[in-house]
Amino acid sequence: MSISNKSIPKAEAVLHRMMAKDAFSKLLGLQVDEVGEGYCRLHFKVREDMLNGFGILHGGVTYSAADSAFAFACNSHGRLSVALSTNMDYLEAGKLGDTLTVEAKEESLKNKVGVYQIRITNQEDVLVALFKGTSYRTSKEI
Known part of the structure; x- marks a missing residue:
């Protein structure tokens, strides 16, 4: 998908460009609700194929969804950005049927x-x- 319409805000244009080739975010079923400069909010539904051997959401799925929101937010300014470091704290278990909202904010x-x-x-x-x-x-522009 190519976005050339100048009326589309930069963050949305970058999101469309990224999602066009982001097979993994699509596999997870991530649905972006809102994107802006330095910001992204998305959600997804916990499916059976996302559960670990204990019947709770696999930590890798949670991490991947957060990593995608992070990528959409940090690239929203139109400069190619990559992860330098990340860390995650798991506080509650996700369960089958949960709808999880992932909100990334630039600090x-x-x-x-x-x-x-x-x-x-x-x-x-x-x-x-x-x-x-x-x-x-x-320094590469997207």
Whole structure:
């Protein structure tokens, strides 16, 4: 998908470009609700094929959803950005049928480094996990 319409905000154009080739986010069923400069909110439904051997949401799925929201938020300014470091705290178990909301917010943006906090909550607004990502901002325009 190519976005050439100048009336589309930069963050949305970048999101469309990224999602056109992001097979993994599509596999997870991630649905982006809102994107803006330094911000992304998305959601997904926990399916049976996302559960681990104990019948709870696999941590890798939670991490991947947070990582996608982080990527959409840190690239939203139109400069190619990549993860420099990330960490995640798991606070509650996701369960089959849960709808999880993943919200990424920019906390700091400098010339070469951005810092983002990502909150994952369930449909009852219970905090499931916290993710922190630090991005390296290249000089390449998207």
